[in-house]
Amino acid sequence: MAEIVSLADAVAELVRDGDVVALEGFTHLIPVAAGHEIIRQRRRDLTLVRMTPDIVYDQLIGAGCARKLIFSWGGNPGVGSLHRFRDAVQNGWPEPLEIEEHSHAGMANRYVAGASGLPFAVLRGYTGTDLASVTSTIKQITCPFTGERLAAVPAINADVSIIHAQRADRAGNVQLWGLVGVQKEAVLAAKRSLVTVEEVVDELEPVDGGIVLPSWAVTRVAEVPGGAHPSYAQGYSERDNGYYAEWDPISRDRAEFEKWLERTRTTGVPA
């Protein structure tokens, strides 16, 4: 059963140096506050997994938390590039970043395999692309019935997956709705999981299109209102498009970034 704790306690307990960590949320419900807490707790050598690494991964990479990134699309949505990510890949700053690069279809299926307790997933993917030549976790497999060749990708089973959801009840059952992305799969695939929520309520009233993750499938829940900011939480808060735009000049400049990092580390309040 998921225990309800503070965000700081949850990160301290669940995220360890060297872990494989997945923060998921497909543009909606991104667990940004949890990412900032990882930065504040100065985790190191993480393998960060995320289909769409965006600002919070740019921040984690710039802060030196990561040694590797597993992903399928890394950008500042609607704005442009992730400059801390670029600086790490192109210049090794603040340290070299190993990358393992897939397509969305491949990443989604890696989580599905992980959630399903299977070692790999099969898809029609990567055909003719150069991805298979640079990514060792893309292989081929032959259908035992038709002889057809398809792509195979290994399961992702993170040490800890972190997502943000709208609500949990006091027993730790988690409810989310709107675009739910790959969050259920990310949580079910992981050894441990943390869900930050907008609020803890007495009862989870049903919501159109809502899904529920039973308490027994989640390790820890932390109440973090606004924990997805600057992304949005449908029914609670809008996307802060200004933040995405303002991130660009900060990210472009190491000195500006370091000021941001210092602020984030010391104030305890995400800039």
Added chain:
Amino acid sequence: MAEIVSLADAVAELVRDGDVVALEGFTHLIPVAAGHEIIRQRRRDLTLVRMTPDIVYDQLIGAGCARKLIFSWGGNPGVGSLHRFRDAVQNGWPEPLEIEEHSHAGMANRYVAGASGLPFAVLRGYTGTDLASVTSTIKQITCPFTGERLAAVPAINADVSIIHAQRADRAGNVQLWGLVGVQKEAVLAAKRSLVTVEEVVDELEPVDGGIVLPSWAVTRVAEVPGGAHPSYAQGYSERDNGYYAEWDPISRDRAEFEKWLERTRTTGVPA
């Protein structure tokens, strides 16, 4: 886009002698009226697919519509055996019935593969059982990353899948809720599909736990209130437990069954 037609026209158009036909609905929302229409139109040599063949498949088998059954559990839920099914398997009456037998996990994954445009699915299944020795559509496959051996099953892509749902709108978008079983997968896996619905409405109001199949993923919709009887349609009608009990003596006796069959064929109204 799904055209809205009568049940008789839909069956006449979509279901052909010799077809692979899947009627799905996991105890809930069983498309029984459509099955009776297939009996009335005297289709022959069908390969019938269904995870849980129950009364309506007993009837189709007894009526001589089927030459093969692909399934994972065949019984009269809460009552006992399917005697027409037994009679066909044990005595070849009214004609021999070939069977291809899986587990629920295997069948569900065969539909998933079919819906996904993949030739096969991988699962942890059948290990140590005798099913693999009697069913040629169970094979083994080796994980290209770990070397582990797993089960593989081929996709099911029926010529036509038939399901029953609560509602459709006039554009042919289909909405169902409650226990939704494997219906979405069955429809998406099939070359053609028919959805019978309790009612056609102007607008599909959202429903807790509801799913929508877009009109462009469905071939035909027919309005058939009570089309799931004696199973139930959540929000519309209850399960008719008496019918299940009363089926037992009819099914046990060829003469009783033939009376039922004659009634069904002539009246046009399912007994």
Added chain:
Amino acid sequence: MSTATTELTYTSDEMMSIAAARALSAGQRCFVGIGLPSTAANVARRSHAPDLVLIYESGALGAKPDRLPASIGDGILAETADAVVSVPEVFNYWLQPGRIDVGFLGAAQLDKFGNINTTVIGDDYANPVVRLPGAGGAPEIAASCHEVYVIVRQSKRSFVDRVDFVTSFGHGRGNGDRARLGLPGAGPTLVITDLGVYRPDEHTSELTLTALHPGVTVEQVREATGWQLRVADELARTPAPTSDELAVLRALKEAS
């Protein structure tokens, strides 16, 4: 058959259901088939294990029915569940990865190593003496749950030396067969019948009588067993149903 105690009258089926209910512990996640397993699990949930998590293969996670569901697709399962998922999801995301503590299964035939047959009676699959319903979810429930409890009415026909067809793998021919096949769960660790309780021997995995229900003798049990039955050195006696237990069971049945 009914058995009289000092105060209470109950059937051997009631004793069986209540014994099975007692085997379930608070907080367990239990994958439940319809019929005897569902009855037992719901009695447990409404007596000593209120937070028992019932999972039905129709896609209901954490169902809390206040009557016995008439079928695996009974609407009360969806209406009372913590979450409702598709059938592929229940097998792939919830059962297969080993998230379920106890799989509760019935059987048409059960053999001395806990293998289950629900497919055919007779040696020839193509020409069976009796065609049974088939596998359903059982093969993967038996493989993936941490433990399997089997509940079955006992007779020489159902309790056999070797099943005619292995629908669901128990302990094979014993002695580490499960581990050799790489099966993740422990397999059948408990069998409950209308006569008594059985557990696999820790060395050979052969089912061994460990408890007799009230009024039942070892003699009677042997007569209803199709192999040379082993009896535990310390043979227990199942406590008779309490009036509370019977009240819960009968209220559930009446509501249905």
Added chain:
Amino acid sequence: MSTATTELTYTSDEMMSIAAARALSAGQRCFVGIGLPSTAANVARRSHAPDLVLIYESGALGAKPDRLPASIGDGILAETADAVVSVPEVFNYWLQPGRIDVGFLGAAQLDKFGNINTTVIGDDYANPVVRLPGAGGAPEIAASCHEVYVIVRQSKRSFVDRVDFVTSFGHGRGNGDRARLGLPGAGPTLVITDLGVYRPDEHTSELTLTALHPGVTVEQVREATGWQLRVADELARTPAPTSDELAVLRALKEAS
């Protein structure tokens, strides 16, 4: 850059978006990326193709936004969709089996055979000159949709002889490469830039200029193309945006 016609002033980006919108037909199912593809698809839906089905990789099937979504995960997509599904489902059940007519993609580099690069600029993947965002959904969109339309701002840097990295397969090196690889869709059948319109040659699959936007010359196009460009015998002229088209486009942008 802006271009004057007799009455209307519009930018080359507006011309590009409107030309792309015109390419979409009523009733088509269109898999849409954010940015230029989303703009074009929404203009089409709000003008000549009101029943265009927009599918976003975030899981919105049949989204009907009344403003341009700010990101692929914009709430307006879920709120206006016919159905919202998970990300694995959108790729596995909807894209992969070939249910989508048109995949609308952008590109950082596009080569003369319609191959797309959104991964790295430079020859050394491990030490790129510029690290780009990566693949996203594009490789499988390019593989599985019946057709692919590419929309890209044209320059010698973006319109190259051979992409540095094949993120999404177009026509390979031409001449049946797609069929040889067993790719189900037809690949890029249309490329729309701020200068003109291109289609693959039916024999060689090499992109060929088939239409010029108003005021653009072949000379200008050649200067913005990194290979020896072929020009169709019958070179068309794109009609200028109508005031209605511009009104729809600008209303969408303003609402965002």
